[in-house]
Amino acid sequence: MNPRTAAIRTGWTRGLIELRQSFTNGMDLLSHVLWPTLMLIVMFFLRDRTFGSSGFHLGTLALPSILGMNAAMGMITMSQQLTADREDGTLLRAKATPNGMxxxxxxxxxxxxGGLLADLAILLIPGLLIIDGLATGSPGSWLTLLWVLLLGMVATLPIGAVLGSVFSSARSQGLVQLPVMGLIGISGIFYPITSLPEWLQWIAQATPIYWLALGTRSALLPDAAVSVEIGDSWRHLETVGVLGVWMVLGLVTAPIVLRRMARRESGSSVAERREKALKRVG
Known part of the structure; x- marks a missing residue:
């Protein structure tokens, strides 16, 4: 077995161990459950409110959008974990082994x-029970949901790795989260994007968050719901195109940025970050 194949197998095993640990650790388990629960509560109160004269309930429109949003939020999780591992020296230890990175x-x-897929299931399964009007009766709906989520995760996780490489301290993650939350607010997640000013619509359409949410809406909403979308269309080709561009951009950029970041890592830099952390705690 060549070293690269061995590294991939080791990484796969490590990832499964980390995933299992996240469902046996109390704080990690709470983080898996808390956000989907909050979203379900929001949708429960929106379930009987309609959007304009369309007749569609906001809860019905929001559930698929929130699925797409949660998939996009994987880049925040990736960024946070990579930054934390950089700060405590985990990345330095990985760098010291052949093909460790x-x-x-x-x-x-x-x-x-894996954690994202579990979170999506925690949100979707109860959501199907409390939200009416979803089009989940055909295999095509589930196939569309599958390819949108897979393409979306491949498009966003490398971006999270790039963001995690830029910041050396977990305390600086707010600089990532705040802009992302702002983009979520204008991406048609909780309210149709067509109700926003046109210039905000253009900003939202430049991000993968909007297209992920649009794709999940196209999978789970009835055909008539397309009337509240831009151009009265689900725009599948555009979804593939924009997410594909972000995927290529991330896959090309992430290895370059990570290699440069790994070259700058040293025992002294890790010790310096630990010293600063201890001073903040003290």
Missing amino acids: QGYLVGKVVSVS
């Missing part, structure tokens, strides 16, 4: 994407 990244992709 490759194995590390495979492990993170496995654990983060």
Whole structure:
């Protein structure tokens, strides 16, 4: 077995271990359950409110959108975990082993994407019980949901790795989260994007968050719901195109940025970050 294959297998095993640990650790388990629960509560109160004269309930429109949003939020999780591992020296240890960075990244992709799929199931299964009007009766709906989520995760997780490489401290993650939350607010997640000013619509359409949400809406909403979308169309080709561009951009950029970041890592830099952390705690 060549070293690269061994590193990938090691990364896969590491990712599965981290995923299993996240469902046996109390705080990690709470983080898996808390956000979907909050979203379900929001949709429960929106279930009987309609959007304009369309007749569609906001809860029905929001559930598929929130699924897409949660998939996009994987880039935040990836960024946070990579930054934390950089700060405590985990990345430095990975760098010191042959093909260790490759194995590390495979492990993170496995654990983060596995956690995302579990979170989506925690949201979707109860959501189907409390939200009416979803079009889930055909295999085509589930196939569309599958390819949108898979393409979306491949498009966004490398972006999270890039963001995690830029910041050396977990305290700086707010600089990532705040802009992302702002983009979520204008991406038609909780309210149709067509109700926003046109210039905000253009900003939202430049991000993968909007297209992920649009794709999941196209999978789970009835055909008549397309009337509240831009151009009265689900725009599947555009969804593939935009997410594909983000995927290529991330897959090309992430290895370059990670290699440069790994070259700058040293024992002294890790010790310096630990010293600063201890001073903040003290």
